[in-house]
Amino acid sequence: MSATLAVARRSYSRLCCPSPFHPMQLRHILPPVLSARTYSSDVVVKRDYQKERFRIHTLHPSRLRSSDLIDVSLKTRMRVYGPGCEYPFTGLPYGHHFPQGTRGFLYYNSPKAGDPPAAGELRFRLISGNTPASFVQGSDLQFPNGLPWCIPLLAMIDKLENIREHRNYQSMRQLLLDDGLVTPALLETCAAMLDAYKYRSPSSRRIIHSFGQLFHISFDMVSFPFFALSMNQLRYAAYHGIYCEYDSRLTPYLGSALCCFERSNLPQHKGTRTAVIRIVKILSPVTCRYPNYNGPLTLPVEGELVQRNYHRTGLQPRSFNVDSIRYMGLRMLFRDES
Numbered sequence: 001m002s003a004t005l006a007v008a009r010r011s012y013s014r015l016c017c018p019s020p021f022h023p024m025q026l027r028h029i030l031p032p033v034l035s036a037r038t039y040s041s042d043v044v045v046k047r048d049y050q051k052e053r054f055r056i057h058t059l060h061p062s063r064l065r066s067s068d069l070i071d072v073s074l075k076t077r078m079r080v081y082g083p084g085c086e087y088p089f090t091g092l093p094y095g096h097h098f099p100q101g102t103r104g105f106l107y108y109n110s111p112k113a114g115d116p117p118a119a120g121e122l123r124f125r126l127i128s129g130n131t132p133a134s135f136v137q138g139s140d141l142q143f144p145n146g147l148p149w150c151i152p153l154l155a156m157i158d159k160l161e162n163i164r165e166h167r168n169y170q171s172m173r174q175l176l177l178d179d180g181l182v183t184p185a186l187l188e189t190c191a192a193m194l195d196a197y198k199y200r201s202p203s204s205r206r207i208i209h210s211f212g213q214l215f216h217i218s219f220d221m222v223s224f225p226f227f228a229l230s231m232n233q234l235r236y237a238a239y240h241g242i243y244c245e246y247d248s249r250l251t252p253y254l255g256s257a258l259c260c261f262e263r264s265n266l267p268q269h270k271g272t273r274t275a276v277i278r279i280v281k282i283l284s285p286v287t288c289r290y291p292n293y294n295g296p297l298t299l300p301v302e303g304e305l306v307q308r309n310y311h312r313t314g315l316q317p318r319s320f321n322v323d324s325i326r327y328m329g330l331r332m333l334f335r336d337e338s
Contacts, residue, residue: 082171230332
């Protein structure tokens, strides 16, 4: 087993702590207060939002207080205020409503050492107790696909052309600044990264920055769009669907999985900077849409690399040589080898 697969599986096991609820089907959606940019019940319980607004004082995991605890069980949206902010943060929707037992703390998951500074994200830690002491034993709220409910820092950046979004994240940006979790300089860098992508929001697409980082795929998707994040740059890429035939755009398989990129150490890639894709966890059973299919795409197998039959070389892993123009968007994965 490769080291990257081991890291990805440990990451998946941490995400998949048992939780007391059965989530509804996911509805795919996935800054300081500066002036300008100078810086299983299907029944939803009706509640009075005016009485159930929450006010929190920090997003720093080590500074949480009991008063920062919020409960959004069965709510369609959360309604959270920060100190001195007029407009509430309403969060990211979770299907039709949040599951029963969605009770805990909003917090900022800072990037690990070596990851891009802009790779942080807002998460929701589920707890069983009533105090911050339960934080460490808790687990992050997950979507049905096994990935954490999260809002990337890049999705919270001040966008003055979108007043609604500007107001929604105002309190969270201010808390991040007050807690020292981000700096005005970092937010300015993020804003500069996003300038080229006004019509493509990172909140609704994958942001990939590291080997071993899990991402969700459906086997029948014809394209694979994502944002590639480096230490100081953001690129948008849309590659061919991972299990889609190049010419016919045929997608023979149904199902979904969690995957990750890893560095290829295969003999045929020696001396190159080449990435491959590992299927870490199959989430829904793989079925073939065509009983007699004998095309180039092989059946997805958990724990194995994504493979296909090539005309000249036969069965090979699908590979991405980042020094080619076609796959240069993935060069950030090799930032330690630059």
